[in-house]
Amino acid sequence: MKLSLSWIKDYVEIPEDMDLKKLAYDLTMSTVEVEDAEELARRFDKMIVGVIEKIEQHPNADKLKVCKVDIGGGEIKDIVCGGSNIKEGLRVAVSQPGAIVRWHGEGEPVEIKNAKLRGVESYGMICASTEIGLGDLFPLKEEAEILDLSDFDVPAGTPLADALDMNDIILEIDNKSMTNRPDLWGHYGIAREIAAIYDWPLKEIEPIDIDVKSDFQVEIDAPERCSRYIGVEMSGVNVKSSPYKMQNRIWKAGMRPINALVDITNYVMLATGNPTHAFDADHIKDHIVVRPAAEGEKLILLNDEELTLCGDDLVIADAEGPVGLAGVMGGAKDSILPDTQRVILEIANFEATGIRRTTQRYDVRTEASSRYEKAIDPERCDQALAMSMKYFTELYPEMKITGFVDNYVNKLERAHIDVDLVWLEKRLGKHMTDDEIRGKLEKMGFDVEINGDNMHVVAPTWRSTGDISIKDDIMEEIARMYGYDNFTATSFTTSFTEDINQKDKNLIRNIKEYLAFRCGMQEVYTYPWMNDVYVNAVLQNTDGILRLSTPPAPDLGYVRSSLLPNLCEAVVKNERYFNDFSIFEEAQVFFDRNYTSPYDETESLPEQKKHIGAAFASSVKDVTILFREAKGVLEFMPRYTHMEAFEFKKEEKPVWADDVVWLNIYLGKEKIGDMGLLSKKVSMECGIKNLNTMLFELDATKLKPLPSRTNKFEHLPEYPETEYDISMLFDADATWDDIYDVIMGKKKASALVKEAAFVDEYRGKQIPEGKKSVTIRLLIGSNEKTLTSEEIESAAEIVMKKLGKKMNAELRTQ
Structure with a gap:
């Protein structure tokens, strides 16, 4: 929200030498977040x-x-x-x-x-x-x-x-910081807050009395949805330009001036925070009715969008049907036209939740709906009426009020809260006198009565629509007016009754640090929804996937059940800039399966899990290099993050994977993830044009951190160890797991061989058809002595013989 400081000065006298940075800081620390303070000139x-x-x-x-x-x-x-x-x-x-x-x-x-x-x-x-x-x-x-x-x-x-009167300061307020402060959605509300912060006098907007007898009527058929509706029927007006000062202020607040009749309504809304609307009275048949819409009823809005309404919508209607979507936007039928000479001014209060549902249903959000859905108070209608009549009288001296109705069906009750002053002092961590407490609250409009250790507080009307409801709210009001910076830190003691070493939470952090720091990967964050293109390409089945009732875009309706579609989209976006990169994401995924809330057994929620996914993209033609990189990251993950090791099997091919290059990831007998090369078909459907892409995804909720008591000390070798490389020919379908099992399995090929590692694989002209050359690095050593070259050669010979016997392998000679 944009605010003009010169406009605010209409209601509170701010010294000319006031430090703008201090004003913005004090507002941010006590009330709302000031994102920017621009010197407009x-x-x-x-x-x-x-x-x-x-x-x-x-x-x-x-x-x-x-x-x-x-x-x-x-x-x-x-x-x-x-x-x-x-x-x-x-x-x-x-x-x-x-x-x-x-x-x-x-x-x-x-x-x-x-x-x-x-x-x-x-x-x-x-x-x-x-x-x-x-x-x-x-x-x-x-x-x-x-x-x-x-x-x-x-x-x-x-x-x-x-x-052009541009010597002004424009304050830009973060709307999120005042979601629960409907009283601040206007210049007067912010002026009231500034006056309270600095204890400056606030200029009151005096209410007015209108006493006109006429046949003009307003009916409210949904009192639970519309607590108050003021209608003022006026003649002697016309469409003309509003004064430049009014246009200038409307523009500074981020809106567009239109004409005097519309500008008055927008000006009053920006000033008081209460939306107003003007109908062309000649287009209203009979009288105004505030009622729920009939199912299937049609309404054309001011922006020419035609809506098919439902029974949950609230409309402003006349004898012929809806003329406006209550609290959101007026209809085209009753709009201000070039020949308008009579108007009906609407100043109303609508129930917040219903307005919010309607704006979401039709994706129509306006300045008016943004204020109504925050639950503004109906008493503010008096301020809006007084200010509206002031400007109609000034701009149209010949104007006459021909009808007036103030239908106030649900009187607002001010919030009453009792506060224990002993409790308040303990929570604040500071003793404050009764006069100090009363002073802080009364300058914000609260009525305060203190009797011993008990305080009875009555909130003002503009804070009684849900903003102030419990004693903690009163504590917050006192604390922020005292100034958070003015509290001194005090030590406190507490006791922990359970283990605070949360190994499962630490494990996720360790995995992310391992992927980022040791593996050099980049962490990404994606939205919790998925694009239809990537869902259809990667997952190929939408069973069990949640859909959003009001998606951010027509093709973004699915809630993620896997991290892979969004990772593929990230690959597409990065392919324009990089030829080689690796990314990962840790996030929640959601499933359309009932899950009982741990906090409320009666509440059923979609099932949620934590997943970790990664994508390795490269322009290399030899996908073996990419496969080994991804598999290496996974193989070393348990060691560096201190969790139970998982193993790789080939049981069930992921739908998105290449026919050959894929593996399932198991923890014990349970499958916890997959890895594999994205197939050419899926890559093309995703729009990945020039890169090969390896993916993996793990169910992080299944990973098990190691308890510290299983760690054991291993002494560094006292005698030198030797790396010994051998290259042997194996059948083309031989796997490294089988080779490793022969060398290092339960029956080790040689007691002197401490480890075996894969180095390389080669197929070429020198290799017979149906065979492949595998280079193996043996780590040979003894715990008792330094080995001679003959003993090292002998240990390697034993390994080669066992590989020849078990796997029909032979030493490569060329």
């Missing part, structure tokens, strides 16, 4: 008001003119311009050299410099509104139009920021 640096004194035809271009422009101080400058509406005597916006603009309102910002245009020297630029970011405030009537400042009676040379 800086957007218009080096921009001034100029007056066109004379216009001459450009000698080398039919569509260009050479304007002699008074830029103040008696200086006349030549500026080449092609504006369609330039004329002598016109006040214009001039960007001098050094100003930043966007050519024709498009593209990246550029710095204006002196230049020759078709051979004529030009000083700066005469600008259109879109070129200096004012397109919404001064809409173009035609494409080549420049900004006409004739309505601003200022001398040439006046800084543009001064002429």
Whole structure:
């Protein structure tokens, strides 16, 4: 939300020498997060008001003119311009050299410099509104139009920021930080908060009384959905431009001025936080009814979108049907038209949850719905009414109120909370006197009654719609007004009754550190939903996958049940920039299977698990290299992360994998994951064009950390050990697991062989058909002495003989 500091000053007197950084900091620390505080005038640096004194035809271009422009101080400058509406005597916006603009309102910002245009020297630029970011405030009537400042009676040379009242500070507030503070969704609410922080007086918006007798009626058929509806019928109005000050403030708050009738409603909403809406009274048949929509009823909105309504929607209707979607958007039928002369002003309060459901159902979110769905208080309607009538009276002196209804069916009850002051002191960690506590709360509108150690607090109406409801809320109010920075840290003691060494949580952290630091992989974070393209390509079956009722996009409806589709999408995005990379992700996956909540046995949730997935992408043609990299990462993972080792088997091929290059991952007798090469078909369907991709995914909930008592000390070898490489020919279908089992299995080939490691595999012209050469590295040594070369050769010979006997292997000679 954007706020104008000059607008806030209408309600609270902020000293001119107030440090802006301090104001933003104090607001952030006590109330809401101020993301940015922009000095608006800086957007218009080096921009001034100029007056066109004379216009001459450009000698080398039919569509260009050479304007002699008074830029103040008696200086006349030549500026080449092609504006369609330039004329002598016109006040214009001039960007001098050094100003930043966007050519024709498009593209990246550029710095204006002196230049020759078709051979004529030009000083700066005469600008259109879109070129200096004012397109919404001064809409173009035609494409080549420049900004006409004739309505601003200022001398040439006046800084543009001064002429257009842009010497303001725009505070940008993070909307998430005030989700539970509906009272802050307007300039007046923030002004009230600033007044409370600094103990400054707040200007009240005085309510008004309207007493008009007429046949005008408003019926509320759903009092649980609409607690209050004020309708004001007025004549003697018309469609015209609102005053510049009103337009300027609406624009500063991020909205677009339209016309006086609409601008008043938007201005009041931005000021008070209570949305208002104006109907064309001549288009309302009979009287207004607030009611649930009939099933299948049609409504065309102001944006021309046609909705088919359901019974859960709340509508504003007349005798002919719906004329507006309550709390969200008005209908096209009743909109303000160029010939509007009578209006009905709506100032209402709608139930938050229903508004939120409707906005989600139709994906229609407006400034009004954003406020209603936060649960604003119905008492605020009085402020909105008073301010609306003020501006209607000022802008339309001939206006007459011909009908008035204030239908307040559900009176708001202020929240009452009892607080134990002993409890409060213990929670705050600080003793505060009764007067201090009362002072902090009363300046925020709370009524306080203290009797001994008990305090009874009554929240103001603007904090009684769910924001303030328990004693902890009162504690927070006191703490933030005292200032979190003003509390001193105190030591505390506690006791732990259970083991705090959470090995399962530490294991996940260890795995991520292993993949990132030791294996050099990059961690990625993806959304919890999956794109249909990758679901169909990788998973190929959507049984058991959850779907979102309101997906962020039509093709993002599935909730992830596997990390692999999103990892494949990440490969596609990174393929444009890198030829070789490896990524991993640890995240929750969800399944459409009932799971009882551990916190509430009556609550059934989708099943959730933690998975760890990875993708190894490379442009190498030999996929064996990629396979060994991925398998090596998995093989060494248990050792470096201190968990039970898993093994690889070939039992069930994953649907996404190559026909040959794949393995299942087992922990004991249970399959906990898969690894494999992404098949060519799946790669093409995903859009992976030039890279081979190895994937693996593990069910992290099945991994078992080792208890510390199983660790044992092994002494470093006292005698030297020797690495001895042998290359032997094996059948082409021989596996390393089988070779290793012969050498290092239960019956070791030689007691002197301490380990065997795979080095390389080769198939080529020198190798007979149906065979392959495997290079094996033996680690040979003794715990009792230093071995002689003959003993080392003998141990290697024993291994080769056993491999020859068991696997028909023979020593490679070429």
